[in-house]
Amino acid sequence: QVQLQESGPGLVKPSQTLSLSCTVSGVSISSGGYHWSWIRQHPGKGLEWIGYTYYSGSTYYNPSLKSRVTISIDTSTNQFSLNLNSVTAADTAVYYCARDISVAGTGNFDLWGRGTLVTVSS
Amino acid sequence: SSELTQDPAVSVALGQTVRITCQGDSLRNYYISWYQQKPGQAPVLVNYGENNRPSGIPDRFSGSSSGNTPSLTITGAQAEDEADYYCSSRDSSGNYVVFGGGTKLTVL
Numbered sequence: 001q002v003q004l005q006e007s008g009p010g011l012v013k014p015s016q017t018l019s020l021s022c023t024v025s026g027v028s029i030s031s032g033g034y035h036w037s038w039i040r041q042h043p044g045k046g047l048e049w050i051g052y053t054y055y056s057g058s059t060y061y062n063p064s065l066k067s068r069v070t071i072s073i074d075t076s077t078n079q080f081s082l083n084l085n086s087v088t089a090a091d092t093a094v095y096y097c098a099r100d101i102s103v104a105g106t107g108n109f110d111l112w113g114r115g116t117l118v119t120v121s122s
Numbered sequence: 123s124s125e126l127t128q129d130p131a132v133s134v135a136l137g138q139t140v141r142i143t144c145q146g147d148s149l150r151n152y153y154i155s156w157y158q159q160k161p162g163q164a165p166v167l168v169n170y171g172e173n174n175r176p177s178g179i180p181d182r183f184s185g186s187s188s189g190n191t192p193s194l195t196i197t198g199a200q201a202e203d204e205a206d207y208y209c210s211s212r213d214s215s216g217n218y219v220v221f222g223g224g225t226k227l228t229v230l
Binding site: 047109114 | 152153155157164165166167170171176208210211212217218219220221222223224
């Protein structure tokens with residue numbers, strides 16, 4: 001059974017870097033065939049795609065966040081990670097990691113982590 | 123604002139059929155995915171591409187398109203279908219994933 005689990009601090013100070021990891025179990029990230037994504041949801045709002053990475057290390061980001069985002073993959077630990085720098089209160093959200101089963105990374109997210117709430121506050 | 127537009131809220135009587143739509147310029151060129159999200163839970167993929175359902179999704183959830191307007195149809199809505207529904211696809215440039223604003227479905 002494939003599962004995804006987010007981990008990381010639930011509280012980040014303004015101007016600092018938000019760092020989260022997603023541990024994938026039940027399938028090897030390096031097997032290819034999937035894009036591994038981060039998606040967030042502001043409290044009471046809709047979903048926002050942040051970006052994805054592929055086992056090769058290639059990445060693609062939402063243009064609205066591109067200047068602050070880095071997504072990386074570690075095949076040795078079967079994890080992929082999100083770094084979002086210079087955070088503000090507007091980055092307070094539930095952050096999800098998800099698997100995209102579409103060939104071109106077009107957004108068929110068939111598996112999601114449970115999500116982790118990250119609050120930006122001093 | 124989202125490049126994909128959804129009605130904010132829709133209601134349906136128990137056992138009846140409801141259609142949830144999604145509009146956007148990019149939908150002329152790209153397939154769509156549909157997600158169900160219940161309070162406090164992660165979204166669940168319920169339909170994608172040309173009416174594909176992941177394993178475990180009831181067949182009352184179907185996807186279709188009329189013109190350039192795709193829709194998710196729930197035939198014989200159940201109380202447990204009450205949730206928020208989101209569409210997603212590519213943006214009009216084809217460069218990244220976008221979500222609709224979501225439709226809150228109430229089952230009466």
